[in-house]
Amino acid sequence: MRPVAILGIGQTIIDEQWEKSLREIATEAVINALHDAGRDSAEGVFVGNMLSGIINDQANLGPLVADWAGLRGGDAVKVEAACASGAAAFRSGLMAVASGELESAMVVGVEKMTDRTQHEVTAALATAADADYEVDMGVSFVGLNALVMRRYMHEYGWKHADFAPFAINAHANAVHNPYARLRQTITLEDFEKSSMIATPINLLDASPIGDGAAAVYLVPAESLAAGRRILVAGSASATDTIGIHDRSEALFLAAANHSAQQAYRQAGIGLEEVDIFELHDAFTIMSALSLEACGFAERGKGVQLGLDGEIGITGRIPICTRGGLKARGHPVGATGVYQIAEVVQQLRGECGETQVPDARTGMVQNIGGSGATIITHILQRE
Amino acid sequence: MRPVAILGIGQTIIDEQWEKSLREIATEAVINALHDAGRDSAEGVFVGNMLSGIINDQANLGPLVADWAGLRGGDAVKVEAACASGAAAFRSGLMAVASGELESAMVVGVEKMTDRTQHEVTAALATAADADYEVDMGVSFVGLNALVMRRYMHEYGWKHADFAPFAINAHANAVHNPYARLRQTITLEDFEKSSMIATPINLLDASPIGDGAAAVYLVPAESLAAGRRILVAGSASATDTIGIHDRSEALFLAAANHSAQQAYRQAGIGLEEVDIFELHDAFTIMSALSLEACGFAERGKGVQLGLDGEIGITGRIPICTRGGLKARGHPVGATGVYQIAEVVQQLRGECGETQVPDARTGMVQNIGGSGATIITHILQRE
Numbered sequence: 001m002r003p004v005a006i007l008g009i010g011q012t013i014i015d016e017q018w019e020k021s022l023r024e025i026a027t028e029a030v031i032n033a034l035h036d037a038g039r040d041s042a043e044g045v046f047v048g049n050m051l052s053g054i055i056n057d058q059a060n061l062g063p064l065v066a067d068w069a070g071l072r073g074g075d076a077v078k079v080e081a082a083c084a085s086g087a088a089a090f091r092s093g094l095m096a097v098a099s100g101e102l103e104s105a106m107v108v109g110v111e112k113m114t115d116r117t118q119h120e121v122t123a124a125l126a127t128a129a130d131a132d133y134e135v136d137m138g139v140s141f142v143g144l145n146a147l148v149m150r151r152y153m154h155e156y157g158w159k160h161a162d163f164a165p166f167a168i169n170a171h172a173n174a175v176h177n178p179y180a181r182l183r184q185t186i187t188l189e190d191f192e193k194s195s196m197i198a199t200p201i202n203l204l205d206a207s208p209i210g211d212g213a214a215a216v217y218l219v220p221a222e223s224l225a226a227g228r229r230i231l232v233a234g235s236a237s238a239t240d241t242i243g244i245h246d247r248s249e250a251l252f253l254a255a256a257n258h259s260a261q262q263a264y265r266q267a268g269i270g271l272e273e274v275d276i277f278e279l280h281d282a283f284t285i286m287s288a289l290s291l292e293a294c295g296f297a298e299r300g301k302g303v304q305l306g307l308d309g310e311i312g313i314t315g316r317i318p319i320c321t322r323g324g325l326k327a328r329g330h331p332v333g334a335t336g337v338y339q340i341a342e343v344v345q346q347l348r349g350e351c352g353e354t355q356v357p358d359a360r361t362g363m364v365q366n367i368g369g370s371g372a373t374i375i376t377h378i379l380q381r382e
Numbered sequence: 383m384r385p386v387a388i389l390g391i392g393q394t395i396i397d398e399q400w401e402k403s404l405r406e407i408a409t410e411a412v413i414n415a416l417h418d419a420g421r422d423s424a425e426g427v428f429v430g431n432m433l434s435g436i437i438n439d440q441a442n443l444g445p446l447v448a449d450w451a452g453l454r455g456g457d458a459v460k461v462e463a464a465c466a467s468g469a470a471a472f473r474s475g476l477m478a479v480a481s482g483e484l485e486s487a488m489v490v491g492v493e494k495m496t497d498r499t500q501h502e503v504t505a506a507l508a509t510a511a512d513a514d515y516e517v518d519m520g521v522s523f524v525g526l527n528a529l530v531m532r533r534y535m536h537e538y539g540w541k542h543a544d545f546a547p548f549a550i551n552a553h554a555n556a557v558h559n560p561y562a563r564l565r566q567t568i569t570l571e572d573f574e575k576s577s578m579i580a581t582p583i584n585l586l587d588a589s590p591i592g593d594g595a596a597a598v599y600l601v602p603a604e605s606l607a608a609g610r611r612i613l614v615a616g617s618a619s620a621t622d623t624i625g626i627h628d629r630s631e632a633l634f635l636a637a638a639n640h641s642a643q644q645a646y647r648q649a650g651i652g653l654e655e656v657d658i659f660e661l662h663d664a665f666t667i668m669s670a671l672s673l674e675a676c677g678f679a680e681r682g683k684g685v686q687l688g689l690d691g692e693i694g695i696t697g698r699i700p701i702c703t704r705g706g707l708k709a710r711g712h713p714v715g716a717t718g719v720y721q722i723a724e725v726v727q728q729l730r731g732e733c734g735e736t737q738v739p740d741a742r743t744g745m746v747q748n749i750g751g752s753g754a755t756i757i758t759h760i761l762q763r764e
Binding site for chain 2 (some may be wrong): 062239
């Protein structure tokens with residue numbers, strides 16, 4: 001495999017974009033990434049998307065986006081791994097360039113979710129879980145996460161308010177991200193008083209859906225002069241059982257651990273060298289579990305990092321530096337590409353008020369289902 | 383890129399498999415391919431599927447299949463390119479192994495379509511077309527193909543019966559394929575008398591849907607002794623506009639031409655060296671257009687190859703040797719992997735009554751949408 005670098009990134013705002021179609025949102029991100037990369041073509045288009053067949057009555061997003069964005073010609077596919085679709089598409093584009101098959105790849109994550117009712121979206125999101133053994137029993141996707149959170153609180157003795165720092169930190173950072181869906185700060189009181197969704201998950205434990213797209217442009221590292229390149233130093237995907245009930249440990253994200261360990265090895269670093277960790281905070285409980293699985297906290301102690309102020313921009317391990325899923329928003333199939341674009345912004349030093357000082361190494365982790373697919377990337381500036 | 387070989391294949395029957403779930407059908411093909419390969423693990427699982435989110439309320443097929451088939455651990459994603467999902471998944475697995483990232487990959491195409499009503503399946507299949515500019519105008523997917531077929535008949539002066547040899551040949555070959563859905567011969571009279579679906583497409587112009595799965599197991603060619611290896615000698619994907627109305631020529635499959643030409647170059651062969659061509663005969667018109675785009679007939683003359691008996695097992699260019707989409711069946715996201723498995727059977731000399739004599743080079747072409755995504759592979763025995 002030859003090393004691969006990220007030459008350009010593009011994002012759209014995450015919002016209810018009723019005036020734009022799926023293809024227009026995707027194209028906006030692609031055009032932004034082309035401009036940023038200073039290119040006008042790509043040999044392949046890899047689209048991360050989860051729900052277009054269900055929500056937008058549209059399959060075949062590869063040629064749809066390639067056609068609309070003026071990138072017709074070569075590879076054009078959709079890659080789906082539930083909420084990890086963005087990172088899965090990135091990894092497909094990465095392998096296409098790393099293999100030497102393509103000299104450039106446009107990876108775009110896109111989702112347009114707000115044209116349907118809340119009930120329809122909830123049903124669509126539940127397809128990420130095990131249809132036959134979880135969803136048919138009546139549990140929704142947030143319900144599954146609620147079961148995990150309740151067990152975690154029971155097992156380790158945390159109370160609901162202890163999870164507040166994850167949400168408060170994400171909102172504080174999103175204020176400075178022009179693409180974020182929820183650009184307002186929240187307080188501990190807001191967190192405690194927010195509406196119950198599925199006990200113990202409140203509204204402010206959960207990330208909002210949205211319409212949005214993010215894109216990154218990949219090239220062989222050798223095609224760029226060393227200096228300010230952003231390299232993909234590690235890339236690993238790991239899978240666990242699709243159903244939580246089949247896991248030996250419901251409170252340990254084994255696939256997060258495996259893919260992170262593999263990515264550390266590939267990058268030749270230890271976790272102490274990670275300057276930023278864009279984790280998959282679909283629910284506050286997932287922040288705690290991700291920090292633990294990747295080695296930043298002992299089991300059952302992830303929540304403490306938030307309480308100790310270690311997850312902020314100047315903390316020991318800054319997370320959700322652009323707002324995370326919680327406040328930037330979670331357009332599911334696009335999220336993994338947003339995370340990567342955001343780390344690129346950090347490594348380039350473009351993040352203003354939420355710039356992590358002297359950021360050199362960023363880790364990105366995207367989760368599909370309730371931990372079934374977990375993909376970890378490590379990006380480095382050199 | 384390092385060369386890649388196919389070590390094992392597996393198929394299930396294509397039928398209304400109401401007694402089996404999606405995961406069970408996929409797993410059956412995977413287990414068959416593992417047995418055939420003499421392996422019990424794979425570093426990555428690449429699932430080709432189009433409709434599971436819409437029809438089976440199940441996304442995230444990567445970990446679902448990996449989990450169920452005992453292949454948990456590494457990469458596990460779904461790749462979607464409408465009816466070309468099978469070949470797209472194969473190409474993803476191919477690049478993962480070719481890049482050196484994985485030492486083995488299981489590619490499985492699966493679709494379970496018959497649990498829903500005909501109306502629901504028709505609506506689901508229409509997602510392969512342009513939702514905003516074709517489907518919203520009221521045209522179904524078969525309707526789009528009917529428009530193309532009518533134009534072809536008008537432009538080149540063929541009558542409906544002239545397309546019969548494509549269907550008759552496919553059915554004749556399917557009789558000898560234990561996995562085929564329609565194992566009966568048909569006559570010219572049957573063809574002419576069959577029910578109209580969308581003028582001029584009759585029932586016997588069209589391929590049947592079905593539930594089924596096929597799998598292939600990929601390894602680096604260098605890991606096998608030369609002799610009876612099946613090598614992937616060419617692999618190319620090309621895209622056209624998603625809507626037919628945007629093409630400069632509605633009767634020429636430009637993406638078939640581009641991907642085939644690229645595959646010929648990669649394999650270092652001319653089309654005269656192709657011993658078998660498993661083409662994408664979703665409708666008889668597509669057989670004619672595919673033969674023309676790939677150089678086996680001049681424009682407007684593809685039909686003549688059928689009338690001249692050149693598409694049979696001993697003809698100039700045998701097609702649909704195991705029944706094709708028309709009679710083996712078309713479980714959409716699985717079809718591309720069936721095609722590859724069938725060519726492997728031919729190259730191994732396992733096809734009995736429909737064995738193409740001394741087959742050494744086989745071409746496989748899988749089409750997504752009405753020609754938007756066309757992926758061509760060339761396999762060679764050496």
